[in-house]
Amino acid sequence: MTEQVKVDLVLDLKGLLCPMPIVKLSQAIKDLPVGAVIEGIATDPGVMADVPAWAKTSGQELISIEQRDKEYRFLIKKVK
Amino acid sequence: MANNGSVQKALEILEKQLNQPLKTALEVCARCGICAEACHYYVAEPKVEHVPAYRAEQLRKIYRKKHNFFGKYVSWLVDAEELDDEKFNKLVEMAFSECTLCRRCTFNCPLGVDTPLVMRTIRAMATATGKAPEILVMLADSAIAKGENPEIFKEMFLQQISQLEKELQELTGNPEAKIPVEKKGARVLYVGLAGAHTIIPPAIIFNEVGEDWTLSIYEAANYGVFLGDVERAKKIAKRIIDEAKRLKVQEVVVAECGHACAALVWDAPNWFAEKFPFRIRSVVEVVAEYIQKGKLTLDPKANSEPVTYHDSCNLARTGGIFREPRIILKAVVKDFREMNPNGIENYCCGGGGGLVALPEYYEKRMRAGKPKAEQIKRTGAKIVAAACENCKLQLGDLNNYYNLGVEVKGLVDLVANAILYRKKAYASSN
Numbered sequence: 001m002t003e004q005v006k007v008d009l010v011l012d013l014k015g016l017l018c019p020m021p022i023v024k025l026s027q028a029i030k031d032l033p034v035g036a037v038i039e040g041i042a043t044d045p046g047v048m049a050d051v052p053a054w055a056k057t058s059g060q061e062l063i064s065i066e067q068r069d070k071e072y073r074f075l076i077k078k079v080k
Numbered sequence: 081m082a083n084n085g086s087v088q089k090a091l092e093i094l095e096k097q098l099n100q101p102l103k104t105a106l107e108v109c110a111r112c113g114i115c116a117e118a119c120h121y122y123v124a125e126p127k128v129e130h131v132p133a134y135r136a137e138q139l140r141k142i143y144r145k146k147h148n149f150f151g152k153y154v155s156w157l158v159d160a161e162e163l164d165d166e167k168f169n170k171l172v173e174m175a176f177s178e179c180t181l182c183r184r185c186t187f188n189c190p191l192g193v194d195t196p197l198v199m200r201t202i203r204a205m206a207t208a209t210g211k212a213p214e215i216l217v218m219l220a221d222s223a224i225a226k227g228e229n230p231e232i233f234k235e236m237f238l239q240q241i242s243q244l245e246k247e248l249q250e251l252t253g254n255p256e257a258k259i260p261v262e263k264k265g266a267r268v269l270y271v272g273l274a275g276a277h278t279i280i281p282p283a284i285i286f287n288e289v290g291e292d293w294t295l296s297i298y299e300a301a302n303y304g305v306f307l308g309d310v311e312r313a314k315k316i317a318k319r320i321i322d323e324a325k326r327l328k329v330q331e332v333v334v335a336e337c338g339h340a341c342a343a344l345v346w347d348a349p350n351w352f353a354e355k356f357p358f359r360i361r362s363v364v365e366v367v368a369e370y371i372q373k374g375k376l377t378l379d380p381k382a383n384s385e386p387v388t389y390h391d392s393c394n395l396a397r398t399g400g401i402f403r404e405p406r407i408i409l410k411a412v413v414k415d416f417r418e419m420n421p422n423g424i425e426n427y428c429c430g431g432g433g434g435l436v437a438l439p440e441y442y443e444k445r446m447r448a449g450k451p452k453a454e455q456i457k458r459t460g461a462k463i464v465a466a467a468c469e470n471c472k473l474q475l476g477d478l479n480n481y482y483n484l485g486v487e488v489k490g491l492v493d494l495v496a497n498a499i500l501y502r503k504k505a506y507a508s509s510n
């Protein structure tokens with residue numbers, strides 16, 4: 001699924017701990033136009049719970065979130 | 081100047097919050113200036129804006145306009161002022177970026193003036209009028225969303241925990257080591273933070289002592305507290321209180337996190353006007369008790385580099401938890417060096433009050449952390465231990481900014497390391 005979506009910004013969140021991945025994601029999305037897609041790559045498993053909750057609260061679309069080896073990758077689409 | 085909507089609303093919030101402690105903080109100040117040197121902002125950059133009494137005075141002027149007889153009619157006589165948009169924006173900026181709510185000024189004030197309470201009130205006024213930093217609001221609301229819809233993350237959370245359990249079994253060499261989640265009737269409900277580093281080390285410790293424990297699906301952090309927003313803070317805390325009641329645990333143990341401890345241990349019973357059917361303690365207290373009761377066999381050689389300890393303001397000053405960290409450190413560290421001052425007199429690291437989550441204030445936060453960086457440098461330590469997530473993030477940033485050449489670790493990391501070290505030594509001698 002990740003491969004089919006055009007990614008506008010890759011956000012390297014590796015090595016960051018709570019709440020910094022969410023802080024960086026919130027900041028980054030502000031500067032993008034509606035419709036843009038962010039791919040986040042994190043190493044802290046906390047994002048698996050925090051990113052879906054953030055998407056729900058902020059009203060943005062979580063396209064996918066998955067683990068690949070020791071990394072956690074997610075795709076967020078800015079919808080508003 | 082005519083008041084617009086948000087100023088009006090802010091003033092209403094101020095009126096609502098005017099209980100006796102706040103009135104006292106807004107009416108009492110001898111202007112002696114003793115608090116200046118107590119504040120790490122002032123120590124880092126001695127200027128009048130960094131004097132705690134000056135900060136509180138900015139709201140006192142507004143308060144006097146309505147609540148002081150002379151303030152109402154001859155404002156200039158008592159330096160009373162009307163609030164307007166520009167002043168309100170300045171108050172908000174000050175309350176969120178130039179006070180970490182560390183309470184050191186209150187402890188050093190001969191009259192015990194509660195300046196951080198005044199700053200919290202401004203934060204509440206800002207939150208109610210939509211002027212609080214968006215990120216803090218978003219972090220608080222995400223936590224509330226988790227409580228309202230656990231299905232949005234629970235399955236993924238459980239998957240992650242089963243992987244962490246495997247990691248735990250490998251680390252300890254014990255295939256029976258477990259991370260139980262939401263186990264009914266467990267003695268202890270441990271509430272971590274988002275992140276494996278707050279789960280694995282306590283899991284090593286709980287398994288080592290044979291504790292009957294279970295992991296919460298929620299995280300202990302409570303950003304409602306930083307917003308001065310009791311309603312949000314209550315909703316975040318309630319997720320854990322309800323979980324503990326549902327599981328019928330005897331004790332809730334909170335991860336290494338200063339504000340989370342302050343919220344759950346000291347604020348929550350007041351917020352809910354309730355005596356909970358369980359005890360709530362910091363993991364630091366629980367681990368110190370295990371050590372004192374001889375439940376853990378530890379080898380200080382595991383942590384042989386010089387270690388210093390940074391007291392979190394919330395744990396030490398608010399909660400009086402400053403002996404327990406030393407009980408732990410003396411058991412697991414070979415060369416422990418106090419920084420000075422320490423304990424309840426310790427300087428804030430500069431990252432409290434939610435500041436570490438606000439990138440726009442990075443430079444201010446680094447400058448305010450200078451006294452801490454200097455304290456650390458003077459100890460010559462190679463490891464800085466801390467028992468608060470916010471402090472650890474700030475100390476990590478200070479380490480890079482001031483080239484301190486240290487490593488930042490939690491107390492539970494050092495304990496877990498000492499357990500694993502002894503296990504390895506035992507395995508190789510057999």
Ligand code: SF4
Pocket residue numbers: 108109110111112113114115116132133188189190191192193
């Ligand atoms: S130490 Fe207390 S009384 Fe003195 S100026 Fe500061 S707040 Fe006021």
Ligand code: SF4
Pocket residue numbers: 118119120121131132135178179180181182183184185186195196428
């Ligand atoms: S609470 Fe701490 S940061 Fe805030 S004014 Fe007092 S000493 Fe300074």
